Amino acid sequence: MFDAVTGVVGSVCLLIGILIGTLMPRYERRVVREAPAPADLGYDPMNPMNRGRTPETVEICGTEWTVIRAE
Numbered sequence: 001m002f003d004a005v006t007g008v009v010g011s012v013c014l015l016i017g018i019l020i021g022t023l024m025p026r027y028e029r030r031v032v033r034e035a036p037a038p039a040d041l042g043y044d045p046m047n048p049m050n051r052g053r054t055p056e057t058v059e060i061c062g063t064e065w066t067v068i069r070a071e
Contacts, residue, residue: 043068 043055043066055066 044050050068053068053070055068058065058067
């Protein structure tokens with residue numbers, strides 16, 4: 001079931017995998033993408049998630065946030 005040839009082939013495959021795994025990130029091209037600016041979706045009272053809830057404006061660290069609390 002397990003003989004020397006299987007062990008050698010497995011070892012060679014493992015060695016190739018380790019070499020490729022360590023060398024690949026060096027040659028990989030890095031692409032830096034900026035995240036899109038957040039969109040102001042506003043408060044839509046017709047949206048089922050917002051229905052029956054009133055928005056509340058909260059200021060945290062100089063930034064205003066609109067909070068719709070779950071009830």
